[in-house]
Amino acid sequence: MTMARDLPHFHLRNLGQPRPFQAKGGGGSKRPSDVPNRAAHAQALLQAIDALPDIPAAELPGVYLEVRSRVDERLKKDSLDASGLMLLRIEDAPVPGGAEERATVFATAKGIEKLRKKVEQFRTEDTPDREKDGEIVPGRPKNADLVQSVAAITEAGLRALWRSPSGKFPAADVATVWEVWLEPRMTEAFVAAAPNYGVIAGADRLEFPEDIVVIVQADRNQLAQAVRRLGGVRALAAPTITADFFDGLPVDEQAQWVDELAGRTTYTDNPDSGYVTLLDTGVSRAHPLIQPALSVDDRHAANPAWGLEDVKGHGTEMGGLALFGDLTPKLHQANPVSVVNRLESVKLLPDAGMNPHHLLGAMTRQAINTVELVGHRRRTFTMTTTTGEDTPHDGAPTSWSTEVDQLAAGVSGNIKHQRLILVSAGNTDNFTFGAGNYLDRCDHEDNEIESPAQAWNVVSVGAFTEKTVLPNGEPAQALAPFGDLSPASRTASWSSHWPNKPDVVLEGGNWALSAMPPPMRHGWLSLLSTHHNYPVRSFTFTFDTSAATALAAKDVTELWSDYPTLWPETVRGLYVSSARWTQQMRAHLPAQPNKGHYTPLFQRYGYGVPDMARARRSASNALTLIVEDTITPYGISEKTGGDVHNEMKLFALPWPVEALRALGNADVTLRVALSSFIAPNPSEASRGVRYRYASHNLRFQLNRAGENEAQFLARISKAAEQPDGPANDEDDLWDYGSNRRHVGSLHIDQLTCKASDLARRNLLAVHPVTGWWKSKKLLAEGLPSVRYALIVEIDAGELEAELYAEVQTAVEALIVAKAVIQV
Secondary structure, three states: OEOOOEOOOOOOOOOOOOOOOOOOOOOOOOOOOOOOOHHHHHHHHHHHHHOOOOOOOOOOOOEEEEEEEOOOOOOOHHHHOOOOEEEEEEEEEEEOOEEEEEEEEEEOHHHHHHHHHHHHHHHHOEOOOEEEOOEEEOOOEOOHHHHOOEEEEEEOEHHHHEOOOHHHOOOOOOOEEEEEEEOHHHHHHHHHHHHHHOOEEEEEEEEOOOOEEEEEEEOHHHHHHHHHHHOOEEEEEOOOOOHHHHHOOOHHHHHHHHHHHHHOEEEOOOOOOOEEEEEEOOOOOOOOOOHHHOOHHHEEEOOOOOOOOOOOOHHHHHHHHHHHOOHHHHHHOOOOEEEOOEEEEEEOOOOOOOOOHHHHHHHHHHHHHHHHOOOOOOEEEEEOOOEOOOOOOOOOOOHHHHHHHHHHHOOOOOOOOOOEEEEEOOEOOHHHOOOOOHHHHHOOHHHEOOEOOOOOOOEEEEEEEOOOOOOOOOOOEEOOOOOEEOOOEOEOOOOOOOOOOOOEEEEOOOEEEOOOOOOEEOHHHOEEEEOOOOOOOOEEEEOHHHHHHHHHHHHHHHHHHHOOOOOHHHHHHHHHHOOEOOHHHHOOOOOOOOHHHHHHHHHHHOOOEOOHHHHHOOOOOEEEEEEEEEEOOEEEOOOOOOEEEOOEEEEEOOOOHHHHHHHOOOEEEEEEEEEOOOOEOOOHHHOOOHHHHEOOEEEEEEOOOOOOHHHHHHHHHHHHHOOOOOOOHHHHOEOOOHHHHOOOOEEEEEEEEEHHHHOOOOEEEEEEEOOOOOOHHHHOOOOOOEEEEEEEEEEOOOOOOOHHHHHHHHHHHOEEEEEOOOO
């Protein structure tokens, strides 16, 4: 697969505004009254138009206009919503002597020229005389109804786009949260480019027939510049609808909202659809939003003696999120909703009490065995339960995490096949938080990620948040800033050696901090999902890393349905590699970070927030190559009879050489992910040695600019034999380096270099280093092969490049060579 200005808050100009003209006939006339001086009025408007920014010269998509009527006149609305002009908003405003209409219009260069032409025609041309009731009626100035209704034209400010009460307009120079209403076709371009102006867009979308609403954080000046330079904005507002609104409704009104959403939701009827398999407290089928996606026969229990109903409610919350995501935007919007995932439920937790610690691994295996009796399906196993009884483990394997690793690798369970498993990172205790920086508490070793989320082969999910809006007058503030770690999310206490965890973070809600600790959960800062006790209640708040994991399961299952032939290892790598740190997360880095500065980011956020658009597609200036292959990592030397590294895979990548050379010294980014499932060995002797826990360990290497194949192979051979040797020169080019990259069973790194240099770096090798399979005794029984997925992404950012097109023609000619690196 190839993927590959008041717009600050002030008026920039208030030019050419003529003195308002009094209407001769009073308000309510169908036709604007004649102005006292036709030529002077036209000249004033032309001066105002000429004072507007030169759209082509300033490279603007257009200009936002504020058009004001004459006092007690009505604007000719249809003429302000014509070709090149888009009427966005119109309202009445009191002024001395009466009232005026104020219209906000987005005008392209073509629209401005048409407007100028209409005013010129008004000044110099008349319509033909006409006969009426036997008399000749003199012609009027052309476009009189439009031009005579207009008193002033200025470039609009942010307030001209504001649709909420004026008292809620944000204060100057204070970063705040806005609703931005966008043209659907302009949404993705706006969201992608907005960070260049300091405007950070959240992940949630509200979809309406003619608008898409995104939540952004910015101050007025930042947003003004983005609106002016990018266009596509139809309105601005204060965020109003939160989970608290729907959860607080009376029972009958909640049911009405459920019926309305169900009426515009379609569910997949494809028998080959992907399944989110929830290992939780069970899922209730009574809820109308869940029932179409959960068959009666798809509810199970790890213990046959347990009932199938969800008594505790947690599993039903997760089910709603896995199908719809956060229900708040889905309920608020009006567009059709498509649910493409199906559900399976396996009750993993008893209705009363907890599973004994020593049975956690066995119960997980039994749950998976039970559901797999149904037959083969494309399943995303999702487990949002963890244990603190193994704490502190400092990243080392436990019995539960090891069994989960075995299940993912396919060496455990009744069916021996690889499985895609998601596990939550575990939650902090808000009563342990004081008044200091909440991140210091989250980073404390007491809040290390709970078992089994340290497992190598799983996708471990932590939580971040974009929920920072509280009601006006609330005597509290959101604890976490927009785009940072959710206070509920645990972090890794280890800095190296064991895998980078969590892998990704998704929305998990926020806490509200008042004058006295501890911080508390708040409905405005929560997600909304399905209640298990329908129809008594329809909705419930949900939050923390459990909610984040359910959201990840929704994403992963949808991604896998897009590419149903991909291996679980590949889907894991593709999803995690799509993640990026938010601007707020990166704000914790110094201006010129070195590799060590990234450690806290990995410990809190993993690789960041996944981007489904990036995981799903390639644009012309970005592409992703995916290779699925097998390797036999170890063998027995014919010369010495000892165990050796057996095989390496060398790829001559189909680089878009001409496109890269054309970019010359411009920077491009290369990102590589290598994903493989290891078979674990948790023996005591292996607990402190990563090479003895993993059956095999794979690495990737890229040749340097000017390094030929022979030189490259010689360097790799040395690196394979000294995996913990001194860092080589290549590490200086990678952002994260070997300490971050060479851990666990998912390896991701990126480098930025000149495009012309990347054109010469087309050799990528996958090779083994030692693992517990590298044993003469074991190898004498056979040479095991393993699967791996290699994901390579090139991104030219804002540069104009046709990377995808060139690679598409060459991808079938991808050459894979094998080399023996025995010593």
